[in-house]
Amino acid sequence: MDFSIPETSAERRREGAGAVHGTVPGPTPAARRRWVAQVSANGATASRIPIALGGHGRDARATGSLLSGLAAAVPDPTAALAVAANGLLVTESLWRLGDQRRLPAIITGEAIGAIDLTEADGGAHPTGVTAHRTGNGWELTGSKRWVVNAGIADHFLLTAAGDDGSRTAFVIDARSPGILTEEVAGPGAPWIAPVRLDRVQVHDDAVLGTTGAALTELVPVLAALDRSLMLTVWLGALQDLAEQTRVLALADGSRFGRPAGRSQAARFGLADLISHLDLFSGLVQRALWQFDARPEALRADGAAARLYLSLHIDTMLAAAGEVAGPLPGHRLLHVLAAAPLLRVASGPQITRPVLAAAMTGLGGSTILEETR
Amino acid sequence: MNLRSDAVGEALLAGLENDLLPVAARAAEADRTAALPGENWDEIRESGYLRLFHPAALGGAGIDGVLQARAMEVLARACGGTYWSATMSTLLAGKLVTAYGDPAGKHRHLIDGVLSGERKACFAVVEPTSGSDPGTYRTRVRRSGAGYLISGTKAKITNAPDADLAVILARLDEGWCFAFVDLRQPGVSRFTTPTLGLKAMPWGGFTLDDVPVEAQDVVPVPYTEFARGMAWGWLFISVSSIATAENALAAAVRHATVHESWGRPLAHLETVGSQLADSRAEIDAVRLLAWETSWHRTQGRDVTGRVATLKITATETAVRVLNRAVQIHGAQALVSGSDLERWYRDAPMNVIGGFASNRLRELVAEQAGVGHVPYEPFDWLQGTGLELDLVATASPLVGVSR
Ligand SMILES: Cc1cc2nc3c(=O)[nH]c(=O)nc-3n(C[C@H](O)[C@H](O)[C@H](O)COP(=O)(O)OP(=O)(O)OC[C@H]3O[C@@H](n4cnc5c(N)ncnc54)[C@H](O)[C@@H]3O)c2cc1C
Numbered sequence: 001m002d003f004s005i006p007e008t009s010a011e012r013r014r015e016g017a018g019a020v021h022g023t024v025p026g027p028t029p030a031a032r033r034r035w036v037a038q039v040s041a042n043g044a045t046a047s048r049i050p051i052a053l054g055g056h057g058r059d060a061r062a063t064g065s066l067l068s069g070l071a072a073a074v075p076d077p078t079a080a081l082a083v084a085a086n087g088l089l090v091t092e093s094l095w096r097l098g099d100q101r102r103l104p105a106i107i108t109g110e111a112i113g114a115i116d117l118t119e120a121d122g123g124a125h126p127t128g129v130t131a132h133r134t135g136n137g138w139e140l141t142g143s144k145r146w147v148v149n150a151g152i153a154d155h156f157l158l159t160a161a162g163d164d165g166s167r168t169a170f171v172i173d174a175r176s177p178g179i180l181t182e183e184v185a186g187p188g189a190p191w192i193a194p195v196r197l198d199r200v201q202v203h204d205d206a207v208l209g210t211t212g213a214a215l216t217e218l219v220p221v222l223a224a225l226d227r228s229l230m231l232t233v234w235l236g237a238l239q240d241l242a243e244q245t246r247v248l249a250l251a252d253g254s255r256f257g258r259p260a261g262r263s264q265a266a267r268f269g270l271a272d273l274i275s276h277l278d279l280f281s282g283l284v285q286r287a288l289w290q291f292d293a294r295p296e297a298l299r300a301d302g303a304a305a306r307l308y309l310s311l312h313i314d315t316m317l318a319a320a321g322e323v324a325g326p327l328p329g330h331r332l333l334h335v336l337a338a339a340p341l342l343r344v345a346s347g348p349q350i351t352r353p354v355l356a357a358a359m360t361g362l363g364g365s366t367i368l369e370e371t372r
Numbered sequence: 373m374n375l376r377s378d379a380v381g382e383a384l385l386a387g388l389e390n391d392l393l394p395v396a397a398r399a400a401e402a403d404r405t406a407a408l409p410g411e412n413w414d415e416i417r418e419s420g421y422l423r424l425f426h427p428a429a430l431g432g433a434g435i436d437g438v439l440q441a442r443a444m445e446v447l448a449r450a451c452g453g454t455y456w457s458a459t460m461s462t463l464l465a466g467k468l469v470t471a472y473g474d475p476a477g478k479h480r481h482l483i484d485g486v487l488s489g490e491r492k493a494c495f496a497v498v499e500p501t502s503g504s505d506p507g508t509y510r511t512r513v514r515r516s517g518a519g520y521l522i523s524g525t526k527a528k529i530t531n532a533p534d535a536d537l538a539v540i541l542a543r544l545d546e547g548w549c550f551a552f553v554d555l556r557q558p559g560v561s562r563f564t565t566p567t568l569g570l571k572a573m574p575w576g577g578f579t580l581d582d583v584p585v586e587a588q589d590v591v592p593v594p595y596t597e598f599a600r601g602m603a604w605g606w607l608f609i610s611v612s613s614i615a616t617a618e619n620a621l622a623a624a625v626r627h628a629t630v631h632e633s634w635g636r637p638l639a640h641l642e643t644v645g646s647q648l649a650d651s652r653a654e655i656d657a658v659r660l661l662a663w664e665t666s667w668h669r670t671q672g673r674d675v676t677g678r679v680a681t682l683k684i685t686a687t688e689t690a691v692r693v694l695n696r697a698v699q700i701h702g703a704q705a706l707v708s709g710s711d712l713e714r715w716y717r718d719a720p721m722n723v724i725g726g727f728a729s730n731r732l733r734e735l736v737a738e739q740a741g742v743g744h745v746p747y748e749p750f751d752w753l754q755g756t757g758l759e760l761d762l763v764a765t766a767s768p769l770v771g772v773s774r
Binding site: 001002003004061246249250256258261262264267268270271272274275276278279280282283285286288289290293294300301303304305307308311348351352353354355356357359360361362363 | 373374375376377436438439625628629637639640642645646648649650652653654656657658660661663664667668678681684685730732733734736737740741742743745752756
């Protein structure tokens, strides 16, 4: 075993920050679309795609460094999530399930994909959309609540339940007639919004993978990404939060006329923030390594990484708040606002049973051979 | 990161586990009698455990840091108290002699003795006063002829009751030193202190009354070196916690899959599974950090701050895991003499031993760059109005009636 840090990892992190180039997305849908497209074009989507297909052919660890660097450079984690949903969830799914048609434009950032975060929870979450066979295609009706890049994407990757209950994955034109993005306030808005589908007609070639096989073909890909690479978005955001917290601890505080860092509560809070972050980071690094080297271990160990974050994010944010006091830095406000998204998909209700099943052999799964 | 293990390492661990089976079998008895069985020490010597943490040039096994941490976990799972005693001697005390002494020359005999198990060593810092505050330490080394004399009392020290050799943090002139002191000589009087947990571990202290120390055995060190040296201790204490937690989790998984309640094994209950899952995630996290810091450390990097982080989180995690295991076992955990009862008493020992975790939080904050805080008397409510009570009044405005 070996815990050396690849020399290129700092470079990848810088590259991730460089993809953002200090830009902040504007408030309008058009401005947000431009921003995601630009950041994606700067390398955020091509990272894992093989060179032969126009990508950079990088492994999960290099891609993780890039994404955490990117996320650390974007004040709002939801914006980074929008880039990652497009660059990882949509892009990797298209690639793995053999969609050659849409992939090239996605890789270059010319096109953007949307996806509902809960798709990673597979059959544990209702699809919300039904698919009826028509002459040479399908009619999709229903709604998705947690669609990342809703209203700004070209493609929409979704699963829908057929008449027999089986789920099929579709990649549809996000501007098809009958698709409506709703504007609601809530976690992740405006990046994440509900989308309604009202008798949307799609051609047969919108099916991604095998008809009726989304739970076995697509869901393992999304679940694995959600519990490994997608976590680097949170990792980068929290690393930057820890750094900002550290800096705040050195600044003048107001209580009892002492700098914030003189308060033992603040100091211990900072220590706990740093500690949880280091531990979470270790679990993420393990998941990234497994993604390439030992994917069969990722079901349990990726769930552990995700669960660790769910269990301790509140402590981390409270600790940052202890230092920041009533005037938190922008980063803390953004992370606080985005944190509820951790319950939308791959929340403890999902990761705990996944992990428990791997430990006990119950829950319809096999006990995983110990990965140590 | 590469978590692939090699066959040689796996064979070493499997062999060690096999050699230590008798130690594991004696753990309950050792706890009950609060004594380290002599056979345990013989078996540990023969197993080669004491050589695992040192380079080949010093008679060690020369293995990498991850394998070292995993080997520690093997013994720690077998018997926590025995693990503490053996690892304190060879890892912490042994590393201090190699780092600050002259391991290839003048102190080679000390290293040889510790690695062969002929000598047992301890690291004596804390005194009967406040262990966290070095300002209260009084033990002092002073010059006498060509050598030195050392006097003072050390307390709460692992292996103090039966160690042959002590690495002692003492005052020297205006500063500090490590003194390598032979405890088998006149002027040393020892005492034993009974403990809550880790009962097989010899624990207590000694008083030194002008005990002679040779000049070569006194090494002046700045106080900051103390934390760097202690980091070896924090690492092994963390592994102690990881092992105790893993033992408890394994027992909880076993119990949950066989013990029936509500018509099925307990593990079918959602929150029982959740508690197992939470423990799995938390133990994995601290174990990975233990492997990582151990790896970097044996590569010669200073990872003191991260080992402090590890010590805080690993030791407190184990206490949480033990509580969950008790919850899952129900009354069975509370039967005197059960394994779980023993581990439950072992776990908090690690939270305090070798620096209380709250003291370490200070160190982590300091390492993060927020500076050192001089502790002030708690007087800062004075004059703020917050130290005053509401005064009862007859005023109808506030509705107080008499
Ligand atoms: C199992 C075990 C093995 C040990 N082995 C050794 C050994 O081999 N050698 C050795 O020298 N010592 C050893 N010790 C002693 C150990 O290092 C001390 O117990 C420890 O450092 C705490 O000191 P104390 O117990 O005197 O507590 P005190 O210093 O009196 O502190 C009491 C409590 O106050 C709090 N506190 C103290 N300082 C701070 C601070 N700055 N900020 C916030 N809170 C604080 C902590 O919660 C602490 O637990 C061992 C202890 C145990 C339990």
